[in-house]
Amino acid sequence: MRTVDIKQLSRSWAKGIGLQEFLVTRRHSSGELIEIPVARIQGAFQGPQMTVMSGMHAGEYSGILAAQKLITSVKPEQLCGTLIVIPVISTKAFMQRNMQLNPVDQREVHFVRPGNPEGTYSDMLMDTIFEIVKDSDFLIDSHAGEMAQSLMSWIPVPMGGDDEMDRKSLELAAGFQIEYVEPRYDVPSIPEFCISLLEAGIANIWVECGKNGVPTQKDIAIHFDGYVAALQTMKMIHGDPARHDQKVLKGKRSQINSHKSGVWHPAVNEGDIVESGQHLGRLTDYFGNTIAEFTSPSRSLVLYYWSNPAINASRRPHDYDWHNGLVSLLDLEE
Ligand SMILES: [Zn+2]
Structure with missing residues (x-):
């Protein structure tokens, strides 16, 4: 080299x-x-x-x-x-x-x-x-x-x-x-x-x-x-x-983000097709009390989800939504 x-x-x-x-x-x-x-x-x-x-x-x-x-x-x-x-x-x-x-x-x-x-x-x-x-x-x-x-x-x-x-x-x-x-x-x-x-x-x-x-x-x-x-x-x-x-694959990308920090409990897997309104997971406080629930805005394919429970809504360097991202979706509705 x-x-x-x-x-x-x-x-x-x-x-x-x-x-x-x-x-x-x-x-x-x-x-x-x-x-x-x-x-x-x-x-x-x-x-x-x-x-x-x-x-x-x-x-x-x-x-x-x-x-x-x-x-x-x-x-x-x-x-x-x-x-x-x-x-x-x-x-x-x-x-x-x-x-x-x-x-x-x-x-x-x-x-x-x-x-x-x-x-x-x-x-x-x-x-x-x-x-x-x-x-x-x-x-x-x-x-x-x-x-x-x-x-x-x-x-x-x-x-x-x-x-x-x-x-x-x-x-x-x-x-x-x-x-x-x-x-x-x-x-x-x-x-x-x-x-x-x-x-x-x-x-x-x-x-x-x-x-x-x-x-x-x-x-x-x-x-x-x-x-x-x-x-x-x-x-x-x-x-x-x-x-x-x-x-x-055809469709528009969207990402479900959390506006609060907490502990993420995903309820989907990558590759799942989720229906409009389907439960995607919930966010809890440190003790396990639910503080937010998340649903799919449309019939979508789950491209990936954050499997790491740590969600930090205040860490957004250059406004990039990596630390508060929950699920990445591809909208399958026309
Ligand atoms: Zn990459």
Whole structure:
């Protein structure tokens, strides 16, 4: 592994075929250091560039372990084009076991738009990631449920590129053994980072597979096999890509939040379909006395719920509703 400053990275890429491993660094004005591991595999044949990345949210481990496996599995002499693998994006959060938010500035980096390296630590982090991936044609970003998140596996696909790019993004998703694919048109609910990728002409998906910060062998394999299928789909490696029965999810996202702090008792599971008015759970005080009840506003699919009982309504850094979130829903009513 070589340590290189972001400014030196593209000059450090070897001309010949093979695997290179870098620790890409950049110093933020706060004094905090950004460190991002980047593997670059230059194939023996001409072809496009694909990026596989994970660990944007640092407790989402199944994709991280699958990305590691990818680095050692893809043989440069059999690869057409270039594969970039970033196994852990948020290394500072990863090493602090810090859930979801960046530990330096408490921001949710998926919703940080690149292009502002003079801003906060998260601004610089996502700008650095963008600098690393910006020449890619395709990008797969692996996520899962954080330690506090019981999550149903599904693949959101940011739509809004041209038809050709939207089609390629959907093709990236088709090889994952995950039941639900969600083409997302609702722009405010598409993370800013994904919008920047679309604007740069990069077909992309993010894959939600795994839950509660537990990297099971099954979930790691689903991420890994999906990467392989995507490489085959884009003709970067040989083989017929796997295809699975997938259903298209349509609907608007909503999140049930608590306006009070307390102890959360969920009454649903991820993947449940709940009816309008159905009980979702209750909030109690420390002693177990009910202080609030929650019901579903519409017939909805439970994408995930917070399995962690600790609900803190006053902790809302940058207004982000992570510590008072209870249930994430997809409205199934038309
Ligand atoms: Zn995530």
